[in-house]
Amino acid sequence: MDRDSVIRVPVDEVGINERANSFTKRSIKADSKLEALYLAISMVDLTTLEGADTENKVKQLCQKAMEPVPRMVFQELAKFPRFRPIPQVAAVCVYPAMVPTAVKSLKGTNIQIASVATSFPSGQVPLNAKTDDVKYAVSEGATEIDMVINRGAFLSGNYNQVSDEISLIKEICGPAHLKVILETGELGTLENVRLASDIALLAGADFIKTSTGKIQPAATMPVTLVMLQAIRDYYQKTGKKIGMKPAGGIRTAKQAVHYLCMVSETLGRDWMSPLMFRFGASVLLNDLLKQIYKEMTGRYFYDKVFSLD
Amino acid sequence: MLDKNDSGQLSVDAKKTEFDYAPSIESTKIVNIKKKNHLYINGKFVEPESNKFFKSINPATGEPLAEIAEASAQDVDHAVRAAREAYSKTWSKFSGKERGRYLFRIARIMQERARELAVLETMDNGKPIKESRDVDIPLAAAHFFYHAGWADKLEYAFPGKSVTSLGVAGQVIPWNFPLMMAAWKIAPALACGNTVVLKPAEQTSLSALLLAEIFEEAGLPPGVVNIVTGAGETGAALVSHPDVNKVAFTGSTDIGKKIALNLASTHKKLTLELGGKSAHIVFEDAAIDQAVEGVINGIFFNQGHVCCAGSRLLVEESIAKTFVEKLKYRMGSLRVGDPLDKNTDIGAINSLEQLSTIEALVEDGKKQGLEFFTPENITLPKKGYFHRPCFFNNVASSNSVCRLEIFGPVLSISTFRTPQEAILKANDTQYGLAAGIWSEKGSKIHQVASQLKAGVIWANTYNKFDPTSPFGGYFESGFGREGGRHGLFSYLEVR
Numbered sequence: 001m002d003r004d005s006v007i008r009v010p011v012d013e014v015g016i017n018e019r020a021n022s023f024t025k026r027s028i029k030a031d032s033k034l035e036a037l038y039l040a041i042s043m044v045d046l047t048t049l050e051g052a053d054t055e056n057k058v059k060q061l062c063q064k065a066m067e068p069v070p071r072m073v074f075q076e077l078a079k080f081p082r083f084r085p086i087p088q089v090a091a092v093c094v095y096p097a098m099v100p101t102a103v104k105s106l107k108g109t110n111i112q113i114a115s116v117a118t119s120f121p122s123g124q125v126p127l128n129a130k131t132d133d134v135k136y137a138v139s140e141g142a143t144e145i146d147m148v149i150n151r152g153a154f155l156s157g158n159y160n161q162v163s164d165e166i167s168l169i170k171e172i173c174g175p176a177h178l179k180v181i182l183e184t185g186e187l188g189t190l191e192n193v194r195l196a197s198d199i200a201l202l203a204g205a206d207f208i209k210t211s212t213g214k215i216q217p218a219a220t221m222p223v224t225l226v227m228l229q230a231i232r233d234y235y236q237k238t239g240k241k242i243g244m245k246p247a248g249g250i251r252t253a254k255q256a257v258h259y260l261c262m263v264s265e266t267l268g269r270d271w272m273s274p275l276m277f278r279f280g281a282s283v284l285l286n287d288l289l290k291q292i293y294k295e296m297t298g299r300y301f302y303d304k305v306f307s308l309d
Numbered sequence: 310m311l312d313k314n315d316s317g318q319l320s321v322d323a324k325k326t327e328f329d330y331a332p333s334i335e336s337t338k339i340v341n342i343k344k345k346n347h348l349y350i351n352g353k354f355v356e357p358e359s360n361k362f363f364k365s366i367n368p369a370t371g372e373p374l375a376e377i378a379e380a381s382a383q384d385v386d387h388a389v390r391a392a393r394e395a396y397s398k399t400w401s402k403f404s405g406k407e408r409g410r411y412l413f414r415i416a417r418i419m420q421e422r423a424r425e426l427a428v429l430e431t432m433d434n435g436k437p438i439k440e441s442r443d444v445d446i447p448l449a450a451a452h453f454f455y456h457a458g459w460a461d462k463l464e465y466a467f468p469g470k471s472v473t474s475l476g477v478a479g480q481v482i483p484w485n486f487p488l489m490m491a492a493w494k495i496a497p498a499l500a501c502g503n504t505v506v507l508k509p510a511e512q513t514s515l516s517a518l519l520l521a522e523i524f525e526e527a528g529l530p531p532g533v534v535n536i537v538t539g540a541g542e543t544g545a546a547l548v549s550h551p552d553v554n555k556v557a558f559t560g561s562t563d564i565g566k567k568i569a570l571n572l573a574s575t576h577k578k579l580t581l582e583l584g585g586k587s588a589h590i591v592f593e594d595a596a597i598d599q600a601v602e603g604v605i606n607g608i609f610f611n612q613g614h615v616c617c618a619g620s621r622l623l624v625e626e627s628i629a630k631t632f633v634e635k636l637k638y639r640m641g642s643l644r645v646g647d648p649l650d651k652n653t654d655i656g657a658i659n660s661l662e663q664l665s666t667i668e669a670l671v672e673d674g675k676k677q678g679l680e681f682f683t684p685e686n687i688t689l690p691k692k693g694y695f696h697r698p699c700f701f702n703n704v705a706s707s708n709s710v711c712r713l714e715i716f717g718p719v720l721s722i723s724t725f726r727t728p729q730e731a732i733l734k735a736n737d738t739q740y741g742l743a744a745g746i747w748s749e750k751g752s753k754i755h756q757v758a759s760q761l762k763a764g765v766i767w768a769n770t771y772n773k774f775d776p777t778s779p780f781g782g783y784f785e786s787g788f789g790r791e792g793g794r795h796g797l798f799s800y801l802e803v804r
Binding site for chain 2: 009010011012014015016018019025026027028029030031032033035036039229236260261264265269272
């Protein structure tokens with residue numbers, strides 16, 4: 001796949017924006033809302049990716065992942081007829097150096113350990129450094145790898161290089177799931193987003209992911225819609241179901257519900273599971289909890305009742 | 310919810326999520342529908358001389374909503390007299406600035422009462438609340454705002470010419486966009502200094518009567534706008550009234566022709582906005598998913614009750630198969646049902662009569678052996694008038710579903726091989742209201758557009774309306790334009 005043979009799928013930005021906007025007009029109420037909020041929690045990849053991350057910070061995040069709701073609140077909620085146990089989040093996402101800490105903290109749970117690798121977020125290191133990064137994370141117990149594509153290569157038209165890197169990393173991942181971050185905020189156009197998605201899908205991604213969260217704009221609904229359409233077309237051609245992860249910028253339960261409407265109307269029910277769809281977000285979790293509390297009790301809790309991390 | 314299976318990967322436990330949209334019904338408490346609705350003449354709601362009333366049906370339930378007065382020829386005469394008096398005594402004496410002030414006020418009150426108007430429109434017409442809320446009512450208000458701006462600038466609209474108002478305008482509007490059509494008619498007429506007698510469609514009179522309340526609230530002088538409700542006879546009495554200076558009609562081509570004949574030997578100025586069988590041309594270099602979306606919007610918007618509906622899809626043969634597959638998939642996610650549900654995409658067919666018309670034409674297409682598709686997962690409500698969104702594939706230009714205006718959620722799909730063939734097929738119709746072109750190649754869009762005989766041509770989008778843009782047709786789609794500077798011409802004497 002090089003510049004001459006690559007097939008660019010045209011994308012009309014006005015049309016995409018319009019369609020993406022239509023999902024924000026969906027009115028999700030009552031049981032559907034509760035269902036969506038529960039589902040969204042189970043799809044969260046709780047994330048800390050700071051230079052300032054410490055073992056303690058990661059331990060605290062893992063604690064939040066395992067028990068997002070303080071016991072006191074939990075007991076109060078359990079009295080309501082619509083109550084169901086609050087699900088755990090899908091994964092905790094950390095830098096490779098923090099994988100051992102996360103593994104230790106999450107032992108005995110089925111929360112996945114995701115690690116960004118390939119010199120996240122820029123990816124501007126030699127290939128062997130990227131592969132070492134991934135090897136280390138996998139050997140320490142990461143079950144999911146979030147790699148970044150080589151945007152420099154992509155923007156200069158070296159699509160082969162982008163594709164080869166993804167295939168190589170996929171091989172190194174072994175049983176670990178590979179999420180390929182396109183960093184759509186650096187790709188400039190929706191047509192580039194579509195092309196990068198197609199390259200990642202063909203090269204063996206298990207998930208495609210919008211952003212690192214370090215570049216603005218991060219996940220937006222139009223960008224996510226373009227990627228979902230790429231996934232749908234790939235599925236219809238090959239029968240392979242690839243997952244999707246918008247990351248960065250999804251902060252409220254309402255936004256999350258709009259994303260779920262978009263996924264369900266674009267890809268269908270099979271994608272409505274943490275196996276196939278994730279939210280890369282951490283602030284989102286508390287708003288989801290807050291809204292669940294409101295749905296059950298009819299009132300909002302004092303904000304401070306949910307811990308920040 | 311999450312579990313690891315033997316290979317250590319995630320799997321979902323047995324209880325698969327059943328994420329679906331629970332009903333989210335817009336409350337009807339905001340509207341207050343009177344049992345008996347009278348005529349609005351000379352600033353007052355008056356009983357019809359005939360003392361006859363007919364029922365307005367909620368098409369989503371099939372049950373009557375209210376009784377509407379049937380205006381006789383005598384009532385129409387009262388209305389025209391009131392309009393004439395208002396014209397000579399007040400409205401034509403007002404400066405443009407003064408007229409504009411009233412129009413701005415009307416537009417603002419429409420916005421303030423938007424929710425009430427939207428709910429009423431949906432109950433009376435059957436269109437989804439999301440459309441009345443996001444399209445009909447905002448656009449209706451926008452038409453008043455836009456024309457309010459013109460009211461004191463008419464002398465600049467036609468540079469070097471002098472303009473004067475015409476007098477009394479008799480306007481007859483259809484049931485597909487009741488309030489929006491009323492706005493398209495009334496706003497330019499008033500801005501240009503004319504007075505109005507409006508006859509809404511007998512199926513959908515209620516929002517026009519609510520608009521009359523808004524005129525009162527805005528303090529519009531009596532007689533400037535009069536509303537006479539009724540069916541064909543009332544309309545005929547209005548357009549043939551000798552003291553009407555201008556007739557504007559939007560509706561079926563058949564009635565339009567009758568009006569044109571009726572007016573042939575008179576001094577009356579006439580504009581007609583009639584039917585259509587508009588072509589949607591999709592080239593292989595189009596953004597396919599967005600084109601699919603445009604086709605969906607083109608034919609299923611407002612249940613296909615749109616004169617400019619993109620009811621003939623012409624798709625380039627090289628992508629036809631893919632395109633039709635994508636269209637089928639997308640149609641599967643359409644939600645047909647209660648128009649008051651905020652998640653409904655396709656609401657009720659406006660009347661039993663229209664439903665039978667659509668069904669007969671669909672039956673005809675099936676009898677001709679055409680390939681028919683409708684999504685299996687869609688179930689229609691048991692009560693009310695509904696029709697499944699559907700299409701006929703591989704249709705020939707000679708098939709009736711490709712020639713006749715169905716005015717329902719029924720698409721006909723044909724293929725073409727070259728741009729020349731696409732243009733030929735698009736123009737192969739008695740109508741000429743609108744067309745859509747889908748291609749990522751700008752030069753191709755311009756080349757094709759310049760050869761299409763259609764009043765409105767959309768490129769890479771469809772069904773976009775704006776008061777600044779003129780709207781109207783070629784051939785049997787009518788003549789005259791509404792909206793924009795061109796629209797003013799229909800309500801002015803330009804010298």
